[in-house]
Amino acid sequence: xxxxxxxxxxxxxxxxxxxxxxxxxxxxxxxxxxxxxxxxxxxxxxxxxxxxxxxxxxxxxxxxxxxxxxxxxxxxxxxxxxxxxxxxxxxxxxxxxxxxxxxxxxxxxxxxxxxxxxxxxxxxxxxxxxxxxxxxxxxxxxxxxxxxxxxxxxxxxxxxxxxxxxxxxxxxxxxxxxxxxxxxxxxxxxxxxxxxxxxxxxxxxxxxxxxxxxxxxxxxxxxxxxxxxxxxxxxxxxxxxxxxxxxxxxxxxxxxxxxxxxxxxxxxxxxxxxxxxxxxxxxxxxxxxxxxxxxxxx
Numbered sequence: 100x101x102x103x104x105x106x107x108x109x110x111x112x113x114x115x116x117x118x119x120x121x122x123x124x125x126x127x128x129x130x131x132x133x134x135x136x137x138x139x140x141x142x143x144x145x146x147x148x149x150x151x152x153x154x155x156x157x158x159x160x161x162x163x164x165x166x167x168x169x170x171x172x173x174x175x176x177x178x179x180x181x182x183x184x185x186x187x188x189x190x191x192x193x194x195x196x197x198x199x200x201x202x203x204x205x206x207x208x209x210x211x212x213x214x215x216x217x218x219x220x221x222x223x224x225x226x227x228x229x230x231x232x233x234x235x236x237x238x239x240x241x242x243x244x245x246x247x248x249x250x251x252x253x254x255x256x257x258x259x260x261x262x263x264x265x266x267x268x269x270x271x272x273x274x275x276x277x278x279x280x281x282x283x284x285x286x287x288x289x290x291x292x293x294x295x296x297x298x299x300x301x302x303x304x305x306x307x308x309x310x311x312x313x314x315x316x317x318x319x320x321x322x323x324x325x326x327x328x329x330x331x332x333x334x335x336x337x338x339x340x341x342x343x344x345x346x347x348x349x350x351x352x353x354x355x356x357x358x359x360x361x362x363x364x365x366x367x368x369x370x371x372x373x374x375x376x377x378x379x380x381x382x383x384x385x386x387x388x389x390x391x392x393x394x395x396x397x
Contacts, residue, residue: 339354
């Protein structure tokens with residue numbers, strides 16, 4: 100309803116970002132002080148009712164880039180630049196301390212896409228920020244060093260080897276029914292003891308990649324529908340995110356933030372099945388609907 104009540108649009112957006120900012124702070128505290136864990140997965144964190152680390156990271160990607168866009172293009176939404184940048188920082192802390200490597204990849208790609216829509220100078224500044232941030236995080240944030248160091252010997256990294264095994268099964272499954280797939284609920288259950296967290300799961304039952312999972316379960320038809328659902332809004336947001344595309348600062352900020360958020364989720368989804376998370380999809384469609392509501396002329 101907030102989408103059609105002009106006076107409440109900003110309030111709805113502010114509430115959403117305040118909640119994600121608080122979640123980001125809680126996630127950082129969980130990781131730093133090892134308290135309030137809601138998951139049995141090593142390194143990975145979740146906050147409150149989001150017991151899935153992937154779902155938590157997905158929501159934080161949306162919150163992080165929406166708040167970043169507002170900090171650039173509509174900083175007065177929270178009363179001033181300092182307050183808006185604080186909200187932005189809290190969201191990015193949640194994304195960092197979620198400790199999801201796929202989400203980190205999505206964040207990096209999205210930062211480059213975000214800054215390129217602003218200016219070349221912003222892109223160079225973004226590149227410098229990412230490099231410095233990565234170096235500092237690797238040196239001073241233990242979970243970052245632990246998660247990234249493991250990639251230096253990827254053949255021994257359970258997360259990597261498990262994905263390769265799952266993707267091999269997904270390809271073979273896709274080959275059985277390439278057009279329609281084997282069905283959304285029929286992805287093979289893979290027993291891989293070294294990759295299963297006791298008490299959290301019994302087997303691997305999804306493709307650990309949006310592309311792989313949807314190709315195997317829904318075939319080319321379902322995969323095409325997924326790409327359509329993702330790329331069509333992305334194209335529209337790309338155009339709307341350009342400087343000067345809209346005179347409305349809120350609309351411009353929403354377009355830029357959602358453009359980067361969708362890119363982040365898409366890039367992360369190459370290595371995880373985040374489209375299978377109802378929480379991530381709900382927040383994604385919610386924010387797209389909010390943008391469409393904000394873009395409507397009163």
